[in-house]
Amino acid sequence: MPPTPCVRCHEQRAVVKRPKNHQKLCRECFISIFEDEVHHTITSSKLFYPGERVAIGASGGKDSTVLASVLKTLNERHDYKLDLVLLSVDEGIKGYRDDSLETVKRNATQYEMPLKIVGYDELYGWTMDQVVETIGKKGNCTYCGVFRRQALDRGAKKLDIKHVVTGHNADDVAETVLMNLLRGDLARLSRSTNIVTGDSLSDVKRSKPLKYAYEKEIVLYAHHKKLDYFSTECIYSPEAFRGTARSLIKSLEKVRPSAILDIVRSGEDMGELTPDKVQASCACDDGGMGSCGSGAQKEAALKRDSHTEKLETEIKLNKSIEPTDVVKLPIRAKPGKQTNGTTTGALPSLGKCIKCGYMSSQSMCQACTLLETLNKNRADIAI
Numbered sequence: 470m471p472p473t474p475c476v477r478c479h480e481q482r483a484v485v486k487r488p489k490n491h492q493k494l495c496r497e498c499f500i501s502i503f504e505d506e507v508h509h510t511i512t513s514s515k516l517f518y519p520g521e522r523v524a525i526g527a528s529g530g531k532d533s534t535v536l537a538s539v540l541k542t543l544n545e546r547h548d549y550k551l552d553l554v555l556l557s558v559d560e561g562i563k564g565y566r567d568d569s570l571e572t573v574k575r576n577a578t579q580y581e582m583p584l585k586i587v588g589y590d591e592l593y594g595w596t597m598d599q600v601v602e603t604i605g606k607k608g609n610c611t612y613c614g615v616f617r618r619q620a621l622d623r624g625a626k627k628l629d630i631k632h633v634v635t636g637h638n639a640d641d642v643a644e645t646v647l648m649n650l651l652r653g654d655l656a657r658l659s660r661s662t663n664i665v666t667g668d669s670l671s672d673v674k675r676s677k678p679l680k681y682a683y684e685k686e687i688v689l690y691a692h693h694k695k696l697d698y699f700s701t702e703c704i705y706s707p708e709a710f711r712g713t714a715r716s717l718i719k720s721l722e723k724v725r726p727s728a729i730l731d732i733v734r735s736g737e738d739m740g741e742l743t744p745d746k747v748q749a750s751c752a753c754d755d756g757g758m759g760s761c762g763s764g765a766q767k768e769a770a771l772k773r774d775s776h777t778e779k780l781e782t783e784i785k786l787n788k789s790i791e792p793t794d795v796v797k798l799p800i801r802a803k804p805g806k807q808t809n810g811t812t813t814g815a816l817p818s819l820g821k822c823i824k825c826g827y828m829s830s831q832s833m834c835q836a837c838t839l840l841e842t843l844n845k846n847r848a849d850i851a852i
């Protein structure tokens with residue numbers, strides 16, 4: 470059989486069947502289309518400004534490695550004038566993060582970008598290995614998600630950087646849309662589709678330039694560009710709910726390749742219907758992207774009651790919503806007493822955590838609330 474020509478250049482032999490639309494492309498055309506699409510996402514959403522210092526959340530995995538590589542390429546090609554820095558969080562997971570950080574160190578040299586590493590041990594006095602040793606694997610993602618968000622924020626502040634980009638891709642966003650849909654959480658669903666998600670409590674904004682890139686295309690891009698990345702999954706199992714949503718997305722993609730983008734677009738459209746006023750009081754709230762650990766304080770309170778066994782691991786944070794919005798929207802959250810004794814109804818106001826001084830809408834920030842539970846657990850075990 471003669472080789473199939475690339476549908477774009479009609480000259481080279483096609484070596485890639487695009488997962489997104491099954492277009493047959495040669496290597497060069499695939500790479501060029503992938504980069505052009507990310508460039509389009511960046512320019513159409515005016516993600517950066519010239520001279521901006523941007524920290525790339527670098528885990529050493531495929532997504533953030535591709536993000537670093539593409540941003541370097543586009544920055545040079547289109548003269549974005551960005552000052553790019555790699556920012557890594559060392560969660561303290563032996564045999565996983567220590568290995569992936571070695572990859573990030575090589576990437577720093579390959580892409581000629583400075584690298585900053587911040588660790589859970591220095592920030593919180595706990596590594597994830599110690600957390601899991603204390604609480605077990607169940608629910609550990611909640612701790613890790615809350616700690617990581619704050620660690621990225623703190624790392625960026627140490628670098629005097631106000632914009633962190635992450636490698637969250639279209640599959641991640643679709644997954645989160647589906648999870649929030651299944652929970653009936655329109656407010657969080659709306660935020661999960663935003664390309665820029667900061668929170669009201671921090672001046673460090675976050676964005677996801679790969680929001681429309683399929684995970685499979687990211688893998689293909691990394692392969693054809695021969696990128697150096699670390700491909701092992703975290704040794705501590707992901708949340709069951711997210712894992713199930715992920716499998717569902719992959720099954721849908723098999724029978725309908727456009728399903729991932731369709732879910733993302735549907736999420737965006739549904740988000741348009743959700744009034745901005747319906748905000749979460751959660752300082753770590755980006756719609757629950759990437760095991761954000763939403764519901765941390767409530768979970769910590771439940772753990773203190775030690776009746777968590779039969780409950781679902783991931784629990785939603787109490788939402789601050791205007792009572793009038795309850796009438797307008799069929800959102801299930803009702804105004805009422807919060808676990809900390811305050812009432813819902815008011816938007817979060819900027820304050821400082823009484824323990825660590827970090828910005829928080831509650832008297833104690835999410836990380837410190839979780840740390841309290843951990844420290845209590847450690848004391849219980851010691852006794």
Ligand SMILES: Nc1ncnc2c1ncn2[C@@H]1O[C@H](COP(=O)(O)OP(=O)(O)OP(=O)(O)O)[C@@H](O)[C@H]1O
Pocket residue numbers: 525526527528529530531532533534556557558559560617634635636637641759
């Ligand atoms: N330890 C870390 N340090 C810095 N950034 C991180 C870290 N872990 C995750 N991130 C950021 O959050 C994004 C999503 O993280 P997630 O844990 O979902 O990993 P992933 O989808 O496997 O991504 P990757 O392939 O980049 O590891 C990553 O692409 C990266 O930008």
